[in-house]
Amino acid sequence: MEPGIVHQAIKWPEVPAIGMGPINLHPPQWTHEDRYSGQAVLPHMFIGPYHLVRNLEFIQQHGIEYVLCIRDPSERLFLRETALPGVEFCFLDVPADVNKTSIIPHFGQANQLIRQITGQGKTILLCCSDGIDKSASFLTAYLMNTYSLAAVDAITFVQNRRYCATPSPYGYRLKLMEYELICSAEKSSAAQQLSPGGGGSGDPKCSRRREDDDENMGEDQGSESRTIATAFSCKRAR
Known part of the structure; x- marks a missing residue:
């Protein structure tokens, strides 16, 4: 464990030592x-x-107040808002061929929304057409980013709750492996910024370096970011 990186514990009766070692499948x-x-x-x-x-x-028993549905654009006709008073629906359209699409920015957008909703004390249903591939993958990404879990551990954690959850081996699973490297780099960078002499925000060279990185990223992903910004479709049912 790298100094300065805080691992948040997940309360889970089967495996009490989350973050201290591999999570076994139960x-x-x-x-x-x-x-x-x-x-x-x-x-x-x-x-x-x-x-x-x-x-x-089911909705009333578990107090579901928010539905986040991950869908392919071709599924809009049958995965759409239904009349459910007091429940807000949000749809994230993600292309089916994840190998040819930059999925990782969608992970970040969904993570931010999930934190916002659960932070308000609301209960969220994360779903897709079958609850097996897309929703399981986005939930895995959320666990990885929030609790500093490796991809395989996060997938196993989800499967211990929903056994049929299976990110596609040659699609989402590969993207989650890529996302693991990004999450690790972000945690390391944050720890370095917090450490003494680590080049925090007061370091002019570090600040300039981050500005350059942001500018380059904006040039390369500007159009993509605008597309992702409009990917969510949210509405509260009346």
Whole structure:
């Protein structure tokens, strides 16, 4: 563990030493029918298939106030807002071919939204068409970024809650491995900024270096960022 990096503990009865070592797979009692329901992964956070929004008993029982649906643009016709009073819907359109798309910025955008919602004490349902690939991958990315988990550990954590959750091996799983390197670099950079003599915000050279990096990134990803900024479609049902 690098100095200055704080690992936040996740309360999980099966594996009490989160962040101290590999997370082992402890499959829950699972039946095929369970994939059609939703499972609690963290406080104020559930994962499952989108059709759960039509299950009023589930929504009310678990106090779902926010639905974040990860969908392919081609799924807009059937993965869309439904009449659910008091529940806000938010859709994130992500192209199906993740290998040819910059998915990682979408991870960051979803992470920010999840923190905002759960920080307000609201319970969120993170879903996709089947609750197996897209939503599981975005939940994994959130765990990696928030709790400094490795990709394999975060995936295993999700599978211990929803056993059928399986990020596609040659799609999202590869992107999550890339995202692990980015999260690690961000944590290391933050720790360096906080350490004595680490070149904090008061270091002119460091400040200039960050400005140059931001300018270069803006030139390379400006159009993409504008596209991502409009990817979310959110609305509160009446």
